[in-house]
Amino acid sequence: MSTSTPSSHPFDQAVALVATGAPHTFQGLVSQDYWNMVGPYGGITAATLVQAIAQHPQCLGDPVSITVNYAAAVGAGRFEIEANPVRTNRSTQHWLLTVKQAGEDGAPQVVTTATAVTAVRRPTWSGSDTAMPQVTPAAQVPRVPPIMGGVQWLERYEMRFVQGTLPQQWDGAEAESLTRLWVRDNPPRPLDFASLAALSDVFFPRVWLRRAHRTPAGTVSITVYFHASREDLAVAGTAPLLAQARGQEFRNGFCDQAAQLWSESGQMLASSHQIVYFKE
Numbered sequence: 201m202s203t204s205t206p207s208s209h210p211f212d213q214a215v216a217l218v219a220t221g222a223p224h225t226f227q228g229l230v231s232q233d234y235w236n237m238v239g240p241y242g243g244i245t246a247a248t249l250v251q252a253i254a255q256h257p258q259c260l261g262d263p264v265s266i267t268v269n270y271a272a273a274v275g276a277g278r279f280e281i282e283a284n285p286v287r288t289n290r291s292t293q294h295w296l297l298t299v300k301q302a303g304e305d306g307a308p309q310v311v312t313t314a315t316a317v318t319a320v321r322r323p324t325w326s327g328s329d330t331a332m333p334q335v336t337p338a339a340q341v342p343r344v345p346p347i348m349g350g351v352q353w354l355e356r357y358e359m360r361f362v363q364g365t366l367p368q369q370w371d372g373a374e375a376e377s378l379t380r381l382w383v384r385d386n387p388p389r390p391l392d393f394a395s396l397a398a399l400s401d402v403f404f405p406r407v408w409l410r411r412a413h414r415t416p417a418g419t420v421s422i423t424v425y426f427h428a429s430r431e432d433l434a435v436a437g438t439a440p441l442l443a444q445a446r447g448q449e450f451r452n453g454f455c456d457q458a459a460q461l462w463s464e465s466g467q468m469l470a471s472s473h474q475i476v477y478f479k480e
Contacts, residue, residue, distance in 0.1 A: 243401030406447030
């Protein structure tokens with residue numbers, strides 16, 4: 201897997217990593233362009249881990265899946281990623297990754313863990329049981345400005361909601377948690393595996409839509425499945441993707457979210473599942 205061409209695009213700056221000289225270890229700097237309310241947007245953390253795998257000299261193939269566990273809030277400043285290919289087979293490779301930052305005492309502390317699988321993909325029979333829903337084309341859907349002021353990462357995406365934006369009134373009313381929107385990087389940027397990982401986490405917490413109550417919420421763990429090949433990403437280019445997400449269960453302080461992302465041509469490029477903590 202090759203590394204991205206250096207770029208001044210905010211996304212490329214956010215996922216930029218340099219090798220530290222220690223085995224399997226890279227250093228990065230948290231980007232304020234992708235800052236959320238208490239730390240960086242979770243999608244950019246997942247994207248940076250994908251980038252670490254991409255830059256690793258022993259990487260085999262392209263991403264098939266990544267699971268990211270957000271153990272603690274990532275703070276501002278520098279961080280280190282240790283990306284270990286723990287098992288390499290003929291066509292698949294298994295990874296363990298950690299993100300560390302200095303704690304209050306200056307000692308490194310683990311803030312994020314992850315596992316991933318990469319593989320050399322080969323042509324086979326293909327099919328889909330989850331077709332892209334019929335929606336209004338992106339060009340006919342008005343772009344909406346960032347819905348939540350002061351949240352920097354929202355500035356980094358062009359969003360065109362087809363269905364399921366945030367509630368107009370936070371009155372506790374219950375409704376369906378389904379969201380569909382057209383989305384792409386802002387400014388537009390050619391799609392790659394790292395940016396696809398970030399886009400898989402672009403949704404607001406499902407609990408906010410299911411019950412119009414702005415309860416504190418945050419992703420605990422997300423798994424992204426990459427269905428696209430490099431060629432598929434090249435065809436998708438800079439065009440918007442149709443992103444869909446819905447919750448399935450809301451109980452005892454946790455809820456889940458199942459999501460899919462399709463290209464404009466209707467090809468599913470990625471799907472994801474995450475578990476989210478919410479506070480009463």
